[in-house]
Amino acid sequence: MSKYLILIFQDEAAAQPSGDSVSANYRAFMEKHAGALRGGVALENPATATSIRRDESGESIVTDGPFAESKEALGGTFLIEAADLDEALAIAREVPAGIGVEVRPVRVVS
Amino acid sequence: MPEAARADVALALEQAHLEWGFVLAATVRVAGDIDSAEEAVQDAYASALATWPARGIPANPAAWLTVTARRRALDVHRREATARRALPKLVDPEPEPIDEQVEAMEGIPDERLRLIFTCCHPALAPEAQVALTLRLVCGLSTPEIARAFLVQEATMAARITRAKRKIQVANIPYRVPEGDELPARLEQVLAVVQLVFTTGHSAPSGADLTRVDLAERGVELARMLRALLPSDPDVAGLLALVLLTDAPASSPVVTRCARS
Numbered sequence: 001m002s003k004y005l006i007l008i009f010q011d012e013a014a015a016q017p018s019g020d021s022v023s024a025n026y027r028a029f030m031e032k033h034a035g036a037l038r039g040g041v042a043l044e045n046p047a048t049a050t051s052i053r054r055d056e057s058g059e060s061i062v063t064d065g066p067f068a069e070s071k072e073a074l075g076g077t078f079l080i081e082a083a084d085l086d087e088a089l090a091i092a093r094e095v096p097a098g099i100g101v102e103v104r105p106v107r108v109v110s
Numbered sequence: 111m112p113e114a115a116r117a118d119v120a121l122a123l124e125q126a127h128l129e130w131g132f133v134l135a136a137t138v139r140v141a142g143d144i145d146s147a148e149e150a151v152q153d154a155y156a157s158a159l160a161t162w163p164a165r166g167i168p169a170n171p172a173a174w175l176t177v178t179a180r181r182r183a184l185d186v187h188r189r190e191a192t193a194r195r196a197l198p199k200l201v202d203p204e205p206e207p208i209d210e211q212v213e214a215m216e217g218i219p220d221e222r223l224r225l226i227f228t229c230c231h232p233a234l235a236p237e238a239q240v241a242l243t244l245r246l247v248c249g250l251s252t253p254e255i256a257r258a259f260l261v262q263e264a265t266m267a268a269r270i271t272r273a274k275r276k277i278q279v280a281n282i283p284y285r286v287p288e289g290d291e292l293p294a295r296l297e298q299v300l301a302v303v304q305l306v307f308t309t310g311h312s313a314p315s316g317a318d319l320t321r322v323d324l325a326e327r328g329v330e331l332a333r334m335l336r337a338l339l340p341s342d343p344d345v346a347g348l349l350a351l352v353l354l355t356d357a358p359a360s361s362p363v364v365t366r367c368a369r370s
Binding site for chain 1: 231233279280281282283285287291
């Protein structure tokens with residue numbers, strides 16, 4: 001089995017879902033794939049992000065906003081466990097994400 | 111087996127090179143990953159060159175090469191497994207008894223479809239799919255592929271290394287897609303074969319012989335797919351298309367088509 005992180009992207013300009021309960025389509029996805037899900041988070045709007053960058057001298061600089069400004073904003077993640085990439089892609093395809101998802105293998109470190 | 115002349119051995123090895131994909135595909139599952147499988151297959155061809163002149167050319171060179179490569183891969187793997195005390199899941203833990211005198215392909219599974227579908231996986235960049243197919247299924251060397259696509263050898267080497275690393279790290283499976291998945295995945299495979307063929311066929315006339323060779327590889331791949339998936343109409347269609355395009359203008363098939 002391999003672990004994969006599904007990065008969920010949404011249009012930054014799109015309205016943020018209000019309230020603090022999981023929407024019905026996400027709830028359905030999570031119920032269907034409960035066996036493979038190992039975790040996940042929903043993120044607040046990128047406008048609320050704070051970045052810490054290290055400059056050449058090693059100094060930390062704190063700035064407002066996400067690391068990379070783009071129209072496609074990271075909206076949340078799921079951590080899943082699957083037999084292989086094909087199985088992971090089949091699950092990721094069903095995430096009801098606005099723009100789409102990125103599937104990244106999780107590196108095994110000891 | 112009787113001794114064989116150097117020239118006969120060279121000819122037999124050239125013939126056997128057409129079976130590169132078969133030998134490699136059958137070795138991947140024993141080796142556990144593509145890199146060590148490739149090494150084992152290269153070793154097998156080298157050991158054929160060393161031993162056939164004295165011991166004679168085996169009745170079935172491809173079977174001999176496959177068994178030799180699989181044994182080599184298994185040896186390497188066992189040594190590593192002993193060191194690590196863990197067997198990756200790709201590996202068949204039951205080592206099969208290997209006979210010195212291999213006469214037939216019986217018992218050696220034809221895994222070429224798995225290899226082709228892995229090379230043409232949509233999670234790999236299209237140019238990497240083409241490069242991997244030529245390297246792993248057709249047995250072309252990296253410099254040959256680089257020349258065929260008019261890119262620097264280092265660029266092509268990096269492209270192939272990166273693709274092989276992704277197969278391993280992202281755990282792209284060594285399998286033939288089934289059911290609903292198959293049509294789209296097969297389409298991708300056919301696109302790769304067609305690209306190989308057209309790249310070879312559209313080469314400026316006479317200027318670059320290695321590109322003409324690519325057309326041959328395209329035909330070879332289309333024939334291989336036809337043999338592996340005999341009932342698929344799209345595969346049959348692709349083979350017909352490349353054969354027709356590849357036929358010299360004077361051939362009966364072209365004359366017949368021109369007339370109708």
